[in-house]
Amino acid sequence: VERQHRGIAEALYLLSHVVIFVASQEKYADDMPSRLLCRMDSEGKPYYIVFNKADYRQTDDELVTLFRDRGLSIRGDRFFRIPFMNSSELSGETFMSAVRLCVDGIMRDCSPSALNSVRRDDLSRIREGLVEKTDRLLSSAESEEKAARSWLKELDALVGSTSEKLLEEMASRQDRRNLSALKKQLGQIFSAYDVLAKPRRYIMSIIKSPLRVLGIVGPESAGGVREDFLKAREKVNNWPIHAAMDRLNLLILETLSPSSTESPLFKALRNKDLPLKEDELEARILEEQEKLAKWLEATIRDLEAGLPKSKRLGIYSTSLIWGAAIISFQTVLGGGLALLELAFDTVLAPFITKGSVELFIYRELRSINREMNSLYQEGIRSIFEEQKERYVTVLESHLAHAGAWSSLLKVKEALEGET
Numbered sequence: 557v558e559r560q561h562r563g564i565a566e567a568l569y570l571l572s573h574v575v576i577f578v579a580s581q582e583k584y585a586d587d588m589p590s591r592l593l594c595r596m597d598s599e600g601k602p603y604y605i606v607f608n609k610a611d612y613r614q615t616d617d618e619l620v621t622l623f624r625d626r627g628l629s630i631r632g633d634r635f636f637r638i639p640f641m642n643s644s645e646l647s648g649e650t651f652m653s654a655v656r657l658c659v660d661g662i663m664r665d666c667s668p669s670a671l672n673s674v675r676r677d678d679l680s681r682i683r684e685g686l687v688e689k690t691d692r693l694l695s696s697a698e699s700e701e702k703a704a705r706s707w708l709k710e711l712d713a714l715v716g717s718t719s720e721k722l723l724e725e726m727a728s729r730q731d732r733r734n735l736s737a738l739k740k741q742l743g744q745i746f747s748a749y750d751v752l753a754k755p756r757r758y759i760m761s762i763i764k765s766p767l768r769v770l771g772i773v774g775p776e777s778a779g780g781v782r783e784d785f786l787k788a789r790e791k792v793n794n795w796p797i798h799a800a801m802d803r804l805n806l807l808i809l810e811t812l813s814p815s816s817t818e819s820p821l822f823k824a825l826r827n828k829d830l831p832l833k834e835d836e837l838e839a840r841i842l843e844e845q846e847k848l849a850k851w852l853e854a855t856i857r858d859l860e861a862g863l864p865k866s867k868r869l870g871i872y873s874t875s876l877i878w879g880a881a882i883i884s885f886q887t888v889l890g891g892g893l894a895l896l897e898l899a900f901d902t903v904l905a906p907f908i909t910k911g912s913v914e915l916f917i918y919r920e921l922r923s924i925n926r927e928m929n930s931l932y933q934e935g936i937r938s939i940f941e942e943q944k945e946r947y948v949t950v951l952e953s954h955l956a957h958a959g960a961w962s963s964l965l966k967v968k969e970a971l972e973g974e975t
Contacts, residue, residue, distance in 0.1 A: 562588060569596075573678035574666055575603040581610075590626075597628050600681050602674070604662055605630060610637040636661060683971050690968040697961045704955055707812055711947055714807050719940040722800040723933050794841050797936065798834065801943065805831045808947060824950045832943050840942065844935030851931060855924055 569575065569592070577593055596603045607619055616637055623630045636658035641651055666674055814822045824830075832840070 565592065569601075573602070573675050575601060576606060576662065577603050578606045578608055580608045593628065594626075599685060602665075602678065604634045604636065604658075606636050606638060606658055608638045609640045612639045633661065683974060687968055687971050690964055690971070693964055694961065694968070697956060697964075700955065704951060707951060708948065711808065711812060711944060714804060714811065715940050715944040718800055718804040718807070719937050722796060723936060725796060794838065797841055797939070798837060801832060801837055801940070804940065804943065812947075821951070821954050824954065825947070827950075830946055830950065832939075832946075837939070840939045844932065844939065847935065848928060848932055852924070852928060855927075 575596055577589075577596070579589060579593075593603075593605075595601075605623065610619065614637075616632070616635060619637060620630050620632055620635050623635070636654070638654050638658065639651055809825060813825050816822060
């Protein structure tokens with residue numbers, strides 16, 4: 557019953573080939589001795605029961621039945637009863653006779669000549685038990701690997717569906733009421749095609765001068781290309797991305813978390829450092845937008861550098877291509893690719909003639925716009941993939957190392973190879 561005694565008993569049990577289990581009516585009722593007896597029975601360890609201080613009125617068969625009723629497969633020839641010594645109805649000779657009967661029964665199986673056989677049989681039993689346990693462990697490993705693959709597949713599906721739904725929502729977020737404003741912006745940019753545009757702007761500047769002095773009309777904007785990028789990005793609301801990420805983390809807990817609160821994976825999935833924090837997510841979004849801005853700058857620069865001088869002058873101007881690209885940049889960040897294409901089609905149609913430089917510009921802008929949209933979508937997906945990898949790392953940290961199962965398989969094969 558004492559913890560220290562249990563440790564000694566455990567060591568002796570593991571070293572033994574045969575156990576003599578001495579119990580009495582009151583001691584057998586204790587939990588620890590009873591559990592040890594059940595363990596020996598389930599493991600197939602050869603054991604004898606010596607029932608001490610037995611009531612002389614109880615027969616061996618009655619006591620054996622008592623143990624069998626507890627689910628123990630007691631053999632009658634391995635059960636011995638020692639009567640209570642102080643009973644006035646029993647003589648010392650009766651007691652000694654019971655002791656001799658017990659000793660003779662045990663020595664019949666464990667005589668010096670039979671010890672090698674007993675030891676060999678016990679080692680064979682232990683070996684078979686180890687093979688059975690390694691089989692169960694290897695089976696568990698296979699089940700664990702299968703469950704992990706299913707878990708990862710479901711995680712991948714959750715991440716994919718959440719990010720794609722976000723991109724769909726972003727693409728449809730701008731309604732048709734914004735189309736007129738967008739068409740107006742594009743119209744102003746492509747008014748460069750109109751040969752009378754410059755005189756009209758000069759006349760309008762004369763008209764607006766007194767209004768500007770009175771503060772009715774504000775000053776003209778004089779921002780550069782980089783400033784245009786920053787302004788475009790400032791107008792973009794990133795809350796849908798944050799909301800989608802929160803939704804994903806909640807879905808993972810609802811769908812992939814073990815139900816047991818004691819499970820290590822249950823606790824690990826609720827680590828506050830596992831989800832991307834708000835500032836981390838915002839930094840990743842800005843990082844992807846910055847990549848997109850740099851790509852657009854380089855693309856426009858390469859496009860301009862590749863054009864003949866005759867095409868870079870006159871009807872095709874830097875401000876034209878930059879202006880349309882900036883609007884494309886802002887619209888793509890806001891998720892309005894379809895809206896931008898519709899505006900292009902309606903605004904640019906009057907300016908395009910087949911085979912002209914204008915058609916070349918139009919096609920280039922649409923190509924830039926489509927590729928930019930694709931790059932931004934990939935950037936958004938990469939943020940969700942980064943969050944997914946955090947969950948993958950958590951799962952992998954709770955799986956047994958592949959080398960452990962390989963070593964266990966070798967142990968099993970070695971045990972099966974022994975005779």
